Amino acid sequence: MSLPSDHPAIDVHTHKGKECPVAGKTHAWCPAQPGDSRSPCPALNTLANHGYIARDGKKLGLFDLVSGLKACYNLSTPLAVFLSIGGFVLLRRFSKLNLHDIGRHGRIEHDASLVHRDTPSGEQYAPIDINHELVEELVADAKTGDEDGPEGPEAGDQRSLMDASDVARARIRREKDSPPLDAVHAEIARGEMAIILGVWETKAGKKTGVPTEWIREWIGHERLPKDWAPTHVQGLKDVVKRAKSIRVEMDEQRLAEKAEKADVVDEAGQVELVVEKPKL
Known part of the structure; x- marks a missing residue:
């Protein structure tokens, strides 16, 4: 699978000061590194680990999430837009967000x-x-x-x-x-x-x-x-x-x-x- 041609460039996270060996080149898996942002949501963390969104999980815009969900999981545009807009609204964020923001208790995240x-x-x-x-x-x-x-x-x-x-x-x-x-x-x-x-x-x-x-x-x-x-x-x-x-x-x-x-x-x-x- 590949990203749409108009998808923003995927940020490169680092491994102890060195460039990630897979970032920006393939959608091979690479786990989060120190300093990367992650959430309680395995689906979104997987997007980052495979480079469908910024691998460091930071400064994500609405379009980043929509494109990543479509490219990785083959979600329809209406579903990807609904999930992304709904997430921004529940988090009360109206610009960029980090994956860590999604873990704010009682917004999207829940017990059980x-x-x-x-x-x-x-x-x-x-x-x-x-x-x-x-x-x-x-x-x-x-x-x-x-x-x-x-x-x-x-x-x-x-x-x-x-x-x-x-x-x-x-x-x-x-x-x-x-x-x-x-x-x-x-x-x-x-x-x-x-x-x-x-x-x-x-x-x-x-x-x-x-x-x-x-x-x-x-x-x-x-x-x-x-x-x-x-x-x-x-x-x-x-x-x-x-x-x-x-x-x-x-x-x-x-x-x-x-x-x-x-x-x-x-x-x-x-x-x-x-x-x-x-x-x-």
Whole structure:
């Protein structure tokens, strides 16, 4: 993939005073260096690590983000513009921004991230370091894949895929351990993964979803999977549809969990009655 001919030149970050060996030449991966700006958003950090936006993550304009999102993830122009303008508005920034600005707690960033710990009380900016225990828990939530038996592949198997039901399971798990999300940030949280499901969706046999190894590579290392290439343009309507499907799955799974707990309580009550019934 390459950037549009009218895309601004990509800034060159440095390695201990030396020019980066890949910056400005290819879209090869290079992790953030000391002094680079990064955010809690793996999608944007990946853009910088692959040079689709300034590799140092600094002085980014609206057009930089729109062009980078289109070139890297093959997002449609309306979707890329919507995300970029929405980000600037929520951050209350109207000129340039650094990726670090996106981590301002309570603007775009939210608690119950799938791969970051919650923002500590009193802190203005969220943690940007990937928590790899959370990454593995996310991968383990994926239970969709080719069935080679009645149970199918075990959770976390390389053949497993992640779909809306798996994302819903992960979101419920994380939201149980975090402060409640307001309606806006709950929608943002679902939308983030809805985009990824749409961009990387593939098929394995009769199943459809995102390979968990791609998820582990991208969200765990902020690096594009080496065997991935865009196959379609991802549009705004599809993201809205997928976000809704995640919400519906979350509602259904929560109802099922409540029903299961009610059954357990009911069974426990019946046992107690039997035990306490006096002998005649």
